[in-house]
Amino acid sequence: MIVQKYGGTSVGTAARIRRVSRRIADTVQGGQQVVAVVSAMGHTTDRLIALAESVNPEPSARELDMLVANGETITAPLVAMCLQGMGVPAISLSGAQAGVRTSGHHSRARIRDIKPDRILDALRRKQVPVVAGFQGVSEELEITTLGRGGSDTTAVALAAALRADSCEIYTDVSGIFTADPRVVKSARKLTHIQYDEMLELAAVGARVMHPRAVEIGELYGVPIHVRSSFSRGVGTMIVAQLPMEDRQRVRGVAQEKNVAKITIVGVRDRPGVAAAIFEPLSAAGISVDVIVQNIGRSGHTDLTFSVAESDLKAAEKIVKAAAKEVGAKRVSATGGIAKLSIVGTGMLGTPGVAARMFRALAEGGINIEMISTSEIRITCLVAREQVDKGARILHHAFELDTEAV
Ligand code: ADP
Ligand code: ASP
Ligand code: MG
Numbered sequence: 001m002i003v004q005k006y007g008g009t010s011v012g013t014a015a016r017i018r019r020v021s022r023r024i025a026d027t028v029q030g031g032q033q034v035v036a037v038v039s040a041m042g043h044t045t046d047r048l049i050a051l052a053e054s055v056n057p058e059p060s061a062r063e064l065d066m067l068v069a070n071g072e073t074i075t076a077p078l079v080a081m082c083l084q085g086m087g088v089p090a091i092s093l094s095g096a097q098a099g100v101r102t103s104g105h106h107s108r109a110r111i112r113d114i115k116p117d118r119i120l121d122a123l124r125r126k127q128v129p130v131v132a133g134f135q136g137v138s139e140e141l142e143i144t145t146l147g148r149g150g151s152d153t154t155a156v157a158l159a160a161a162l163r164a165d166s167c168e169i170y171t172d173v174s175g176i177f178t179a180d181p182r183v184v185k186s187a188r189k190l191t192h193i194q195y196d197e198m199l200e201l202a203a204v205g206a207r208v209m210h211p212r213a214v215e216i217g218e219l220y221g222v223p224i225h226v227r228s229s230f231s232r233g234v235g236t237m238i239v240a241q242l243p244m245e246d247r248q249r250v251r252g253v254a255q256e257k258n259v260a261k262i263t264i265v266g267v268r269d270r271p272g273v274a275a276a277i278f279e280p281l282s283a284a285g286i287s288v289d290v291i292v293q294n295i296g297r298s299g300h301t302d303l304t305f306s307v308a309e310s311d312l313k314a315a316e317k318i319v320k321a322a323a324k325e326v327g328a329k330r331v332s333a334t335g336g337i338a339k340l341s342i343v344g345t346g347m348l349g350t351p352g353v354a355a356r357m358f359r360a361l362a363e364g365g366i367n368i369e370m371i372s373t374s375e376i377r378i379t380c381l382v383a384r385e386q387v388d389k390g391a392r393i394l395h396h397a398f399e400l401d402t403e404a405v
Pocket of ligand 3: 007149152207208209210
């Protein structure tokens with residue numbers, strides 16, 4: 001059994017829906033059981049969000065989910081109809097019908113469990129279940145969505161719940177590259193990548209896979225194959241371990257442009273201040289990313305952190321109130337920033353990787369505003385208009401365009 005997920009561009013037009021359906025039909029005729037998961041057509045999700053904002057600049061999360069879930073709800077029956085027209089029995093299922101049970105957090109719901117009874121029932125009847133990705137249902141029967149790019153997560157979670165042999169993610173590039181091939185022309189396709197590397201890349205902006213899909217894949221050992229829906233070639237396998245000789249210091253570069261920073265100037269240097277500022281942000285569901293606290297001087301310090309620029313307005317309001325409470329001097333909020341990251345398990349225990357990154361950026365005239373690291377990732381915050389250039393510089397500096405990967 002195989003789960004095949006088709007992304008937005010791959011189902012963007014009627015002709016593309018026919019092409020995708022042909023591919024599903026071929027797999028079925030080759031003797032495999034297929035469960036299909038589909039995204040909204042083309043830019044439907046963006047258009048629905050823009051439409052919502054044109055009637056209310058701050059639409060409630062619940063109504064927004066009720067609206068945007070429809071993108072996927074439209075694609076699934078179209079694919080099912082197309083399959084039926086080709087003589088392949090098929091049935092479309094919404095997330096709720098497919099048994100995708102989630103938390104109640106609108107626009108960022110997490111899958112709690114999957115009760116795939118209707119999918120199994122369809123498979124027994126030799127029908128191809130075509131599941132609407134990205135959406136689920138909470139215990140209160142509220143329609144939820146899993147966050148932008150969340151159809152990947154629907155697919156991998158279904159593959160785990162159904163104990164499928166693998167999950168194929170069909171998209172508009174031929175696999176996972178050493179950098180976004182639309183930004184770095186010399187990016188190379190990887191034949192394999194480890195779950196932990198892909199998770200870090202996805203978390204810092206490589207949108208080719210939804211981070212939670214990778215997390216679930218690793219947890220349940222689902223082999224994930226990312227490949228093109230436009231050509232038949234093999235793509236990239238996401239696996240637990242790479243062959244030893246394939247390990248490289250740095251495997252990929254990623255960037256994320258939706259970043260802003262907030263600085264709180266002159267906070268008192270005493271226990272509880274950071275908690276007083278970050279607790280209300282967390283209560284509002286705002287994730288804080290890179291945090292830098294300066295060395296205190298005469299009992300005061302500055303605290304700077306990054307948030308998604310889309311959360312900036314809400315975060316600024318909350319931080320201003322909290323800063324007043326703790327007696328801080330001033331709060332400043334700045335958008336227009338981006339994250340630039342390098343990722344690779346090979347950098348574990350390899351000295352000099354950070355130095356090489358900073359030197360390359362310096363020579364490119366790119367100023368680093370903040371830095372954060374994990375064991376296998378280094379991230380620099382830089383001006384947004386410089387991030388694409390920075391990605392090309394780092395890709396070259398770490399020889400990703402020349403070395404075998
Ligand atoms: P889908 O609609 O199929 O889910 P997405 O737009 O979500 O497709 O993801 C595919 C896009 O991810 C590609 O078109 C590419 O521009 C971008 N991308 C970013 N980083 C990478 C990378 N390292 N490798 C491949 N694609 C990447
Ligand atoms: N349609 C949703 C989005 O655009 C989910 C997805 O494509 O995975 O974010
Ligand atoms: Mg996607």
